[in-house]
Amino acid sequence: MPRVKGGPQGHLKHKKILDKAKGYRGSRNRLYKRAADAVKRAGEHAFAGRKQRKRQMRSLWIVRLNGALSSYGVKYSRFIKGLKDADIQMNRKILSDMAIRDPKAFEQIVEKVKKTFK
Numbered sequence: 001m002p003r004v005k006g007g008p009q010g011h012l013k014h015k016k017i018l019d020k021a022k023g024y025r026g027s028r029n030r031l032y033k034r035a036a037d038a039v040k041r042a043g044e045h046a047f048a049g050r051k052q053r054k055r056q057m058r059s060l061w062i063v064r065l066n067g068a069l070s071s072y073g074v075k076y077s078r079f080i081k082g083l084k085d086a087d088i089q090m091n092r093k094i095l096s097d098m099a100i101r102d103p104k105a106f107e108q109i110v111e112k113v114k115k116t117f118k
Contacts, residue, residue, distance in 0.1 A: 061096040068099035072110045082113035 006013075014032045020042075021028055021035035028038040066076040074082075083090065088109065090098075099106045 058092060061092040064096040064099060065092060068096070068103075068106065069110065072107070072114075074110060074114065078117065079110070079113055082116045083109075085116040086112050088112065 017032060017036050017039055018029070020039045023029065024035065024038050027034045029035060062076065065079070069076055069079050090109070095106070095109070098109070
């Protein structure tokens with residue numbers, strides 16, 4: 001049985017991978033096998049990075065909130081518990097943004113939360 005190499009379809013597949021590998025250093029942008037490995041790994045890192053970005057943003061909001069709350073003498077963990085007790089449903093993103101852009105409104109929320117402390 002003769003060997004079938006794929007012809008134009010194989011060339012297009014290689015071209016697609018090499019186009020994605022443009023800008024890579026060394027043989028990774030010229031040799032198909034090296035480029036295919038690099039493109040695959042880059043895709044894996046990009047996928048994982050999209051998940052990590054969500055985690056990093058949440059931790060950034062928590063750090064910002066903790067910093068803003070320190071001037072009111074409130075710890076972050078007690079503040080979050082107080083929010084739940086006061087039935088204030090605001091997420092960390094909105095709260096941290098409010099602490100930066102609208103400190104007066106943030107202060108009102110902190111005062112409401114402080115009332116729930118025992």
